[in-house]
Amino acid sequence: MCGIFGCISDDAAALVLEGLRKLEYRGYDSAGLAAIFPEHRGPIQTERTTGFVSDLVSKANGRFKGAEIAIGHTRWATHGGVTDSNAHPHSSNDGDITIVHNGIIENAPDLLERVQNLGYSVSSETDSEVIVHLLDHETKTQSSNSTPLDAFNKIIQMLEGSWAIAAIMKGLDGILVARNGAPLIAGRGHGCVCVSSDAQPFYGRCSEVAYLNDGDVFLLSKDGLHGDDSILIPSFEVLEGTYEEQDPGRFGHMMLKEIYDQPISISNAMGGRISADGMNVELGGFSITKEEISALERINIVACGSAYYASLIGIEFLRKFTNITVEAFRASEFPAKSVCNERTLTIGVSQSGETKDTLDALQNAKVAGSNISSFCNVIGSTMSRLTGNGAYLHAGPEFAVASTKAVSNMMIVFALLSLSLSENSLEKREIISEMRKLPSRITRQLLEDDGSVQKAVDLISGSNTAIFIGRGISAPLTQEGALKMMEVAYLPCIAYPGGELKHGPIALIEEGTPVIAIAPTDSSLSLMESSIRECKSRGGRIILITDSDGHITETADIVIPAQSTHPMLSPIINTIPLQLLAYNLGLATGNNVDRPRNLAKSVTVV
Numbered sequence: 001m002c003g004i005f006g007c008i009s010d011d012a013a014a015l016v017l018e019g020l021r022k023l024e025y026r027g028y029d030s031a032g033l034a035a036i037f038p039e040h041r042g043p044i045q046t047e048r049t050t051g052f053v054s055d056l057v058s059k060a061n062g063r064f065k066g067a068e069i070a071i072g073h074t075r076w077a078t079h080g081g082v083t084d085s086n087a088h089p090h091s092s093n094d095g096d097i098t099i100v101h102n103g104i105i106e107n108a109p110d111l112l113e114r115v116q117n118l119g120y121s122v123s124s125e126t127d128s129e130v131i132v133h134l135l136d137h138e139t140k141t142q143s144s145n146s147t148p149l150d151a152f153n154k155i156i157q158m159l160e161g162s163w164a165i166a167a168i169m170k171g172l173d174g175i176l177v178a179r180n181g182a183p184l185i186a187g188r189g190h191g192c193v194c195v196s197s198d199a200q201p202f203y204g205r206c207s208e209v210a211y212l213n214d215g216d217v218f219l220l221s222k223d224g225l226h227g228d229d230s231i232l233i234p235s236f237e238v239l240e241g242t243y244e245e246q247d248p249g250r251f252g253h254m255m256l257k258e259i260y261d262q263p264i265s266i267s268n269a270m271g272g273r274i275s276a277d278g279m280n281v282e283l284g285g286f287s288i289t290k291e292e293i294s295a296l297e298r299i300n301i302v303a304c305g306s307a308y309y310a311s312l313i314g315i316e317f318l319r320k321f322t323n324i325t326v327e328a329f330r331a332s333e334f335p336a337k338s339v340c341n342e343r344t345l346t347i348g349v350s351q352s353g354e355t356k357d358t359l360d361a362l363q364n365a366k367v368a369g370s371n372i373s374s375f376c377n378v379i380g381s382t383m384s385r386l387t388g389n390g391a392y393l394h395a396g397p398e399f400a401v402a403s404t405k406a407v408s409n410m411m412i413v414f415a416l417l418s419l420s421l422s423e424n425s426l427e428k429r430e431i432i433s434e435m436r437k438l439p440s441r442i443t444r445q446l447l448e449d450d451g452s453v454q455k456a457v458d459l460i461s462g463s464n465t466a467i468f469i470g471r472g473i474s475a476p477l478t479q480e481g482a483l484k485m486m487e488v489a490y491l492p493c494i495a496y497p498g499g500e501l502k503h504g505p506i507a508l509i510e511e512g513t514p515v516i517a518i519a520p521t522d523s524s525l526s527l528m529e530s531s532i533r534e535c536k537s538r539g540g541r542i543i544l545i546t547d548s549d550g551h552i553t554e555t556a557d558i559v560i561p562a563q564s565t566h567p568m569l570s571p572i573i574n575t576i577p578l579q580l581l582a583y584n585l586g587l588a589t590g591n592n593v594d595r596p597r598n599l600a601k602s603v604t605v606v
C-alpha cells in the first residue's frame with residue numbers, strides 16, 4: 001500500500017504534490033513531503049500530516065516552491081497509528097537524510113535495537129524509520145572513497161521484507177531508490193526525472209518509463225538511473241496507455257461514475273476479441289495455445305476480495321466450456337505445493353496487478369512448476385510483467401476503492417477465455433450474442449430507475465446487519481454484494497447460498513432483518529423462492545433482485561427489476577443493483593464512498 005513519488009525538476013515539490021494526489025488511492029491516512037533546494041541551499045525541508053494530500057498542500061503553504069529534488073508519500077498505516085509522527089518522510093536525527101518507504105520491514109525490531117544502541121533517537125512507531133538511521137550511520141562511517149549509493153546498497157542488504165524506498169540526502173544530486181516486492185517505476189520527460197509507485201502520475205509529464213525489478217538499488221539523477229556494475233539497469237521505454245483524470249464530473253463520486261462507465265468498459269473488454277460473425281473469440285495476449293491448455297491437468301485461479309468473487313463466477317464458464325479441472329483460491333491461502341506442477345496453469349486475477357497476496361501466490365505457483373498468467377486491468381503492472389502473458393481487462397483506470405467496473409470485466413474476460421477454448425455450439429453462439437447485448441442491457445439497467453434501489457436503501461438503513469442469498473452462479477455474487485456493502489456502508493453483512501441458510505445463519509433473522517435475494521430466471525429460481533419464504537416467515541424483509549415477473553415477486557417487500565440475459569451472464573447484470581445499493585447506503589450513512597475508512601485501492605502488503 002502507500003504511494004511514493006519523487007522528482008528532480010525546477011519545481012520538484014509541486015510535481016510531487018501533483019503525483020501524490022494521483023497516488024492517493026493507494027493510501028490516504030497521511031501524506032508527507034521532503035525537498036532539497038537548488039545548490040543545496042539550507043537543510044532538507046519536510047512537512048507531513050495526517051489526512052489527505054489536500055491537507056498536506058495546505059500545511060506546506062507554498063513553502064516548497066522552487067525545490068529541485070523532492071520525495072513524497074501517501075500512507076496506509078501498517079506499523080503505528082495514524083499520527084503526524086508516523087507519517088512519512090522520516091528523517092535522520094540531524095535532518096540531512098530523509099526517506100519514504102512502501103512495504104513492510106519484517107526485521108524492524110532487530111534493526112531498531114541496533115540503531116538505538118548506536119545512539120539514534122527514534123521518533124515514530126513505524127517499521128520504516130530504521131532505514132534512515134541505518135543509512136545515516138553507514139554514510140558517516142564508510143570509507144572516504146565510498147559513495148552514498150554504496151552506503152544505500154549496504155543498508156538495503158540488512159533489510160528483510162518488502163520495500164520501495166526513495167531517499168534524499170543533503171549534498172546528493174539525485175534520489176536513491178530501491179525496490180523489493182513493492183512497485184517502483186522511473187519516468188523521464190521534458191525537464192523532469194521522476195520515480196513513482198505506478199505510472200498514473202507520469203501521464204502528461206513523462207514520455208518514457210523504466211520498471212525497476214526486485215533487488216534493484218539505484219541513484220536516480222537528471223540523466224537517468226545509475227547502479228553497481230553487477231545490476232542490469234532497466235532501460236527506458238515508451239509509456240503506454242492513456243491517463244484518465246480522476247474527475248467524477250456530474251456523478252459527484254468516482255464510484256458512481258465507474259458504475260455508470262460499465263456499458264463502455266464492458267464493450268471495451270470485448271472489443272476486437274469476438275469475430276464479426278460472432279462465432280469465434282480470441283484473447284490476443286493470452287499466449288498459451290488451445291492445445292497447451294487442453295493438455296493441462298488443472299487451472300488454478302488466484303485472487304483476492306472482489307477479484308476472487310469474480311473468479312468464482314468466472315470459473316463456471318471454464319467448467320462449462322472446457323473439460324479441465326478449475327479451482328479458484330483466495331490468493332493468501334493458496335496451497336501452491338499441493339496444486340501446482342508443470343501440467344498446471346495458475347492465473348492471477350487483479351484490477352491493480354499489484355496485490356501482494358496474488359503476486360506471492362503466482363510466484364509460489366511458478367516455483368512449484370506451474371505455468372502462470374494473469375487477467376489485470378493496469379497495463380505494465382507488476383503482475384502483468386511477472387506473468388509475461390495474459391489478458392488485460394480494459395476497464396479503464398478505476399480509482400474508487402470499491403471495485404466495480406473491473407469486477408464486471410473480470411467476469412467478461414473469464415467468459416471470453418472459456419469461449420475461446422470451446423468448440424462451436426449453439427449455446428456458444430447464444431452466449432456470444434447475449435454478451436454483445438450486455439452494454440445496452442446495462443445501459444437500460446442503469447437508466448430505468450423505478451426508485452426501488454432507493455426504497456431498498458431506506459429499508460436497510462438503520463439495520464445492524466444484512467443477509468445476501470443466491471444459488472448457483474448467483475451464490476458467489478452474494479459474497480461480492482456483501483463485500484461491497486461492508487466496505488462502502490460499513491454494515492456487517494453475511495452472504496450464503498440459499499440452501500445453506502437453514503444450516504445455521506437463518507438463526508440471525510428476526511423481525512425486520514433485510515435479506516437481499518438474487519434470483520435470476522435460471523434452474524434455481526424455484527429453490528430460491530423456497531429460501532426466500534424461509535426468511536420471510538421468520539420476519540426477514542426481502543429485497544429481491546430478479547428479471548422474473550412470476551410469483552417469486554410476491555414474496556418480496558421490494559423488487560429491484562433486473563434486465564434479462566443468458567443465465568450465465570446474469571451476475572454481470574445483477575452486480576449493478578448490488579453496487580448501487582452499497583453506494584447509496586454508504587452515501588446515506590455519510591461515508592466517504594470513494595475512500596472508505598481503513599482501506600486502500602492497492603493492497604501491496606501481506
Ligand code: AGP
Pocket residue numbers: 304305306307349350351352353354355358401402403404484487601602603
Ligand atoms: C474491492 O471492492 C476491494 N476493494 C478489494 O476486495 C479488491 O478487490 C482486492 O483487494 C483485490 O484487488 P486487486 O483486484 O487490485 O488485486
